[in-house]
Amino acid sequence: MSGSWGCPHERNNLCTKVRNLPCDPGMKACVLYGRFVFADESKNEPLRRKRAADASDGSGE
Numbered sequence: 001m002s003g004s005w006g007c008p009h010e011r012n013n014l015c016t017k018v019r020n021l022p023c024d025p026g027m028k029a030c031v032l033y034g035r036f037v038f039a040d041e042s043k044n045e046p047l048r049r050k051r052a053a054d055a056s057d058g059s060g061e
């Protein structure tokens with residue numbers, strides 16, 4: 001996978017942020033991790049937790 005969206009951490013398809021591993025948008029420690037919903041469900045756990053926490057914050061008023 002490439003950094004086709006223009007990630008500043010991607011160099012030659014390697015992630016300079018995550019130990020020069022092949023760029024895999026949304027992988028753990030990626031800047032996108034927990035921010036977007038991905039087709040790979042294993043990448044969605046942080047976002048799911050955040051939404052669950054947000055839903056329990058004041059929505060029951």
Ligand code: SF4
Nearest residue numbers: 007015023024030031
């Ligand atoms: S894995 Fe994430 S942080 Fe790393 S280069 Fe790819 S998009 Fe950027």
